[in-house]
Amino acid sequence: MRKFVLYFVLALAVGMSLTACNDDKVLYEIDPNSLYSRLGGFDAISAVTDQFLANVAADNVINARFAATVANPARLQLLRNNLVDQICEAAGGPCRYKGLNMRAAHTGMNITEQEFNALVADLVAALNRFNVPEKEKNELLGILGPMKPDIVGR
Amino acid sequence: MTSKWFLKSTGTAAALSSLVLFLYANLRQPTLTEQMLPVHLKIFELDRTPQAHEQQAVLAVLKQQLGVTAVSFSQEGKTFSVTYCPDKITAEKLRAAASLNEAFKVSEKTFPPSPACPVPPLDEVKHKVLGVLRIF
Ligand code: HEM
Numbered sequence: 593m594r595k596f597v598l599y600f601v602l603a604l605a606v607g608m609s610l611t612a613c614n615d616d617k618v619l620y621e622i623d624p625n626s627l628y629s630r631l632g633g634f635d636a637i638s639a640v641t642d643q644f645l646a647n648v649a650a651d652n653v654i655n656a657r658f659a660a661t662v663a664n665p666a667r668l669q670l671l672r673n674n675l676v677d678q679i680c681e682a683a684g685g686p687c688r689y690k691g692l693n694m695r696a697a698h699t700g701m702n703i704t705e706q707e708f709n710a711l712v713a714d715l716v717a718a719l720n721r722f723n724v725p726e727k728e729k730n731e732l733l734g735i736l737g738p739m740k741p742d743i744v745g746r
Numbered sequence: 747m748t749s750k751w752f753l754k755s756t757g758t759a760a761a762l763s764s765l766v767l768f769l770y771a772n773l774r775q776p777t778l779t780e781q782m783l784p785v786h787l788k789i790f791e792l793d794r795t796p797q798a799h800e801q802q803a804v805l806a807v808l809k810q811q812l813g814v815t816a817v818s819f820s821q822e823g824k825t826f827s828v829t830y831c832p833d834k835i836t837a838e839k840l841r842a843a844a845s846l847n848e849a850f851k852v853s854e855k856t857f858p859p860s861p862a863c864p865v866p867p868l869d870e871v872k873h874k875v876l877g878v879l880r881i882f
Contacts (some may be wrong), residue, residue, distance in 0.1 A: 634778050639815070642785060642829045646816035649789050649827035659857035662787050665832075666874060673779040680778070687778060717818075 626684030627731050631724065634680060634687075640718050641676045647714035654710050657701070682735045694742040701746065708744050712736075785815055785829045788837050790844060793851035795823045800846070807843050811835050825855060 622629060631637055649655050649662055661667045670691075680687035691697065712733065719729045796804065801823055808817045808826075813834025819826045828840050841852045 638779075638782055642816040643818070645787060646818035646827045646829050649787055650818040650820045650825050652820050652822065652825055655789060655825075655827075655855075656857045662789060665784070665786055668787055669784055672785065673782070676779050676782070677777075 622686060623684060627728060627735075628680060628683040628685030630728050631683055631732070632722075634676075634685065636722065637680050637683070637685070638676050640722055640724070641672060641679065643718035643721050644675070644715050645672060647717050648711060651710055651714050654707050654714075657703075657707070679732070683732065694739045695746060698743045699746045703744050703746065705744055708740055783831045783833070786832045786837070787827060787829045788840065789825060789827045789855040790841060790852050791855045792824050792826070792844075793853075796850070800849070803846055804844050804850075807846065808840065811840065811843055814840070 628637070631640075645668075648658060655662075661671055674689065674691035677687040677689040678691065681689045715736070716729065716733070719732070724732075792804075801819055804826065805817055805819065808814055808828055811830070813831040814828055815831065816829045817826065826844070830837075830840060837854070841854075844850070844852045
């Protein structure tokens with residue numbers, strides 16, 4: 593009986609730990625018509641994100657906002673991973689965004705509309721750099737655009 | 747007797763659970779983002795505004811460097827940024843390459859200290875700990 597209880601607890605612990613922290617949606621089939629697939633999958637999204645980050649860093653309208661992030665590799669890594677996960681998940685890919693929600697992430701920054709537009713222009717430039725077609729570009733911007741009220745003026 | 751058994755079995759269960767969690771943290775498949783090579787990002791400034799052909803030359807030379815994942819110039823042209831894999835190239839090599847054999851003085855751009863930069867310190871600590879746990 594005691595042995596049974598112990599084995600039961602052990603099996604439960606193994607089962608719980610193997611199912612609780614499944615960070616990516618690995619078991620999920622990727623729709624070939626999803627925006628994720630049409631953008632070119634994970635590698636294309638991570639390449640666009642690096643270009644987007646570089647564009648933001650070179651953009652003198654907003655780069656001072658990211659000075660502390662750029663100076664700290666762990667923080668930069670976190671932001672990059674969060675952006676990749678966010679775009680990948682929003683586009684229907686197998687990632688899971690684990691960062692803060694947009695309101696929490698940007699509260700206290702008092703971001704202006706001009707800064708928001710500058711960042712969107714940097715994203716568009718990154719998408720253009722990889723020749724992302726108009727349809728896919730608009731779909732992605734259509735997903736990110738509604739986040740504006742949670743980001744501007746907070 | 748019963749309380750001793752209870753203590754022993756909960757202790758064993760807790761130890762086994764910790765072991766299983768430790769193994770899981772090390773053996774679980776890293777997520778797609780965790781598998782990406784880490785990049786650094788540097789913002790540089792040229793000592794003068796480059797002409798269009800000079801900007802193209804700087805862009806081309808930087809893009810050729812092994813480990814560079816993205817390069818971008820500001821609209822005014824004096825500021826540029828590079829994302830790169832620190833395992834493959836150093837910031838110093840990038841700076842030297844961008845100088846086009848000393849045609850430009852290239853320095854790292856500095857910013858005045860800004861008070862409005864909320865750090866998510868818990869996230870940073872969490873990721874550092876997870877990074878250390880992944881010993882395999
Ligand atoms: C659609 C627009 C935007 C999206 C999708 C977005 C997304 C994100 C994400 C995912 C994070 C990380 C959250 C976390 O740490 O958990 C973040 C942080 C941040 N965002 Fe935004 N953002 C947007 C607009 C802006 C704008 C316009 C600015 C300023 C000009 C800005 C400045 C920042 C800063 C400074 C951080 C903190 C970076 C760090 O942790 O070091 N964001 N954003």
